[in-house]
Amino acid sequence: MTVTVARTTAPEHGIVRYASIGGLQLEGGGFLPDVTLAYETWGTLNADGSNAILVEHALTGSTHVTRGDTDEEGWWEHLAGPGAPVDTDRFFVVSINIVGGCYGSTGPSSPGPDGKPWGSTFPLVTLRDSTEAEARLADQLGISSWYAVLGGSMGGARALEWAVTFPERVQRCAVIAVGAASTAEQIAFAQAQTLAIRQDPNFNDGDYYGGPIPEAGLALARRIAHITYRSAAELEHRFGREAQASESPLQGGVLAGRGRYQVESYLDHQGSKLVRRFDANSYIALTETLMSHDVCRGRGSLADTLARTSARFFVAAVESDRLYFPSQSHELAQALPGDVGVHLIQAPIGHDGFLTEIGQLGAQLRSDFLA
Numbered sequence: 001m002t003v004t005v006a007r008t009t010a011p012e013h014g015i016v017r018y019a020s021i022g023g024l025q026l027e028g029g030g031f032l033p034d035v036t037l038a039y040e041t042w043g044t045l046n047a048d049g050s051n052a053i054l055v056e057h058a059l060t061g062s063t064h065v066t067r068g069d070t071d072e073e074g075w076w077e078h079l080a081g082p083g084a085p086v087d088t089d090r091f092f093v094v095s096i097n098i099v100g101g102c103y104g105s106t107g108p109s110s111p112g113p114d115g116k117p118w119g120s121t122f123p124l125v126t127l128r129d130s131t132e133a134e135a136r137l138a139d140q141l142g143i144s145s146w147y148a149v150l151g152g153s154m155g156g157a158r159a160l161e162w163a164v165t166f167p168e169r170v171q172r173c174a175v176i177a178v179g180a181a182s183t184a185e186q187i188a189f190a191q192a193q194t195l196a197i198r199q200d201p202n203f204n205d206g207d208y209y210g211g212p213i214p215e216a217g218l219a220l221a222r223r224i225a226h227i228t229y230r231s232a233a234e235l236e237h238r239f240g241r242e243a244q245a246s247e248s249p250l251q252g253g254v255l256a257g258r259g260r261y262q263v264e265s266y267l268d269h270q271g272s273k274l275v276r277r278f279d280a281n282s283y284i285a286l287t288e289t290l291m292s293h294d295v296c297r298g299r300g301s302l303a304d305t306l307a308r309t310s311a312r313f314f315v316a317a318v319e320s321d322r323l324y325f326p327s328q329s330h331e332l333a334q335a336l337p338g339d340v341g342v343h344l345i346q347a348p349i350g351h352d353g354f355l356t357e358i359g360q361l362g363a364q365l366r367s368d369f370l371a
């Protein structure tokens, strides 16, 4: 990480920090002793702690929402920053790597009780478990109530779980491109991805650290996922039936050596990119975490569950999302107390529109959420 801003003090904003939040008894019965949470902050907390915003990342995201004192671009770069909709001149912005991840928080690659990586013994962590862990970090930071919690995709599910689990600690909640629970189809796509990794010859039940990693399985999982993150129309418009440059899909062996269509090359690239930055066990762990997403579990109907909340809600969906359908966002909005509408992000590309259409999303957040 390169520090580019001339400062007389050590860099503070957009730098990963680590907090020890103690042991975590998990919903599924497991226990994680000595949990570490990695987090980044931007801006300054008010004396009364009233200007804190929690930005929750999605499945393969990290704490690095935006740059701050580094020149490393963040995944919501123009949504958060000085003068941006999530204005770091006004708010104290916090982002936490979810438990189970591989960007600094306790996860399958962290040392377990025997000093070796958890690997196959890493337990299931639900969104409710990770919310409990994050609440302890909020306590340490002196934040008794968030001005807002927001996120997209799994980040939106995390935000919603915060608003339901700790109603008194969330004043505003933005749930973007995700519904109230993972649907059967979302679980089905997720299972195909986790199986792709589990069936890699290098997987070894998750105990692959120190040896060859299941990169083919992880890359295949990412290909499956990425198809669901993009619309059929975008893939057709962008790639159609075109062959990848200097390759011929009709020539070469049918079982090996055939040239690729452009879309195949594109998915190969997306798979390779993820392999370079993500741990396969974390991919499984967090995919299982997302499968567990059900804000109503043990709480009654959706309306009864949401009646516990006291936050002002912002709900948004990507119009062409074929993974988290806008209808699921409408179902959530309709069940929320009060008159909550759904902001539609006009994007032809599908689910990833919540990451690419920052201008639209930012304007919607400014006008109806963070004003």
Ligand SMILES: CC(=O)SCCNC(=O)CCNC(=O)[C@H](O)C(C)(C)COP(=O)(O)OP(=O)(O)OC[C@H]1O[C@@H](n2cnc3c(N)ncnc32)[C@H](O)[C@@H]1OP(=O)(O)O
Pocket (backbone or CB within 6 Å): 057, 058, 059, 060, 061, 062, 075, 152, 155, 244, 262, 263, 265, 266, 267, 269, 273, 352, 355, 356
């Ligand atoms: C919320 C979170 O925390 S998630 C964290 C952020 N998410 C990620 O980083 C996930 C991985 N990335 C993505 O999902 C997407 O890149 C997004 C959503 C971030 C951005 O989407 P877009 O800007 O539309 O990028 P797109 O999907 O077109 O991918 C472009 C890449 O495909 C490559 N590509 C395009 N066509 C081809 C092809 N025919 N063959 C091979 N590669 C190709 C481009 O060269 C480019 O490569 P690069 O990313 O290494 O520069």
Ligand SMILES: N[C@@H](CCO)C(=O)O
Pocket (backbone or CB within 6 Å): 058, 059, 060, 061, 152, 153, 154, 229, 352
């Ligand atoms: N591209 C996002 C999509 C998941 O919502 C990610 O990798 O986390």
